[in-house]
Amino acid sequence: MGEFDKAVVKASVAADVTAPVTAPATATAAPLLVLRGVRKSYNLGQRNECEVLHGIDLTLERGAFCAVVGPSGSGKSTLLNIVGLLDRPTQGNLALMGQETTTLDDAGLTRLRGQRIGFVFQYHHLLGAFTALENVLMPMLGDAGFATRAMTEHAAELLDSVGLTPWRDQLADQLSGGQQQRVALARALAMSPALLLADEPTGNLDTVSADAVFALLRHVNKTQGTSVLFVTHNPELAARCDHTIEVVDGHLLPAGAR
Ligand code: ADP
Numbered sequence: 001m002g003e004f005d006k007a008v009v010k011a012s013v014a015a016d017v018t019a020p021v022t023a024p025a026t027a028t029a030a031p032l033l034v035l036r037g038v039r040k041s042y043n044l045g046q047r048n049e050c051e052v053l054h055g056i057d058l059t060l061e062r063g064a065f066c067a068v069v070g071p072s073g074s075g076k077s078t079l080l081n082i083v084g085l086l087d088r089p090t091q092g093n094l095a096l097m098g099q100e101t102t103t104l105d106d107a108g109l110t111r112l113r114g115q116r117i118g119f120v121f122q123y124h125h126l127l128g129a130f131t132a133l134e135n136v137l138m139p140m141l142g143d144a145g146f147a148t149r150a151m152t153e154h155a156a157e158l159l160d161s162v163g164l165t166p167w168r169d170q171l172a173d174q175l176s177g178g179q180q181q182r183v184a185l186a187r188a189l190a191m192s193p194a195l196l197l198a199d200e201p202t203g204n205l206d207t208v209s210a211d212a213v214f215a216l217l218r219h220v221n222k223t224q225g226t227s228v229l230f231v232t233h234n235p236e237l238a239a240r241c242d243h244t245i246e247v248v249d250g251h252l253l254p255a256g257a258r
Pocket residue numbers: 042043052070071072073074075076077078079
């Protein structure tokens with residue numbers, strides 16, 4: 001690891017499970033993400049109610065590049081859904097860049113998610129009947145529903161950054177798996193998110209394509225300071241992240257900085 005990397009790691013200590021809750025002085029000084037005592041139960045109040053996350057404490061500094069590992073069923077996706085504001089904790093607090101989220105209504109959560117968070121999933125969820133460019137444009141359209149010239153240029157730049165300029169007018173379902181995942185990454189970056197959540201984005205790819213997608217995530221992290229939480233079962237890729245957090249039976253085990 002080079003000096004630059006060490007500096008980034010130092011500045012972005014993740015998985016700090018012991019630090020006390022401190023109210024951030026300003027939103028700009030606040031860590032990217034602070035979870036305190038986050039619990040999640042499914043089927044609340046029913047006979048099959050079960051608690052899946054048992055009080056997660058996590059601080060993620062801005063610019064962190066962090067792998068999330070752990071056995072199947074341990075709660076990784078549940079945690080990612082909560083961090084991504086797709087689901088709410090049953091108990092506990094979650095602040096994103098100094099903004100407490102548990103008091104927001106659904107519209108507030110949706111707004112914050114759209115402004116701050118990008119998602120890349122194992123299955124890319126592209127719209128196959130639309131071109132690569134149109135897929136990247138989608139998150140930018142907003143209420144107006146049409147693309148301005150600036151939006152189209154931005155989408156084209158994003159596709160270029162993932163090496164897909166020659167394929168930009170190709171229908172998404174005519175692209176290879178690796179190319180589709182790169183379109184998904186460009187789409188996730190459309191709104192310049194502060195946090196990119198990647199749930200096994202390389203799980204369905206061959207080694208070369210997986211490597212290319214990982215390298216792009218790394219590049220975005222380094223050049224734009226985008227924080228990345230990256231769920232993976234691949235120990236080699238996890239080892240290339242700055243930090244690893246391990247989820248076991250709904251608890252977080254900090255493995256520390258590498
Ligand atoms: P991982 O991503 O580590 O494989 P998950 O977060 O997907 O784990 O799942 C953790 C546990 O929560 C599993 O036992 C799973 O069956 C359960 N679970 C996940 N989603 C739901 C749901 N919507 N309703 C009920 N149980 C769920």
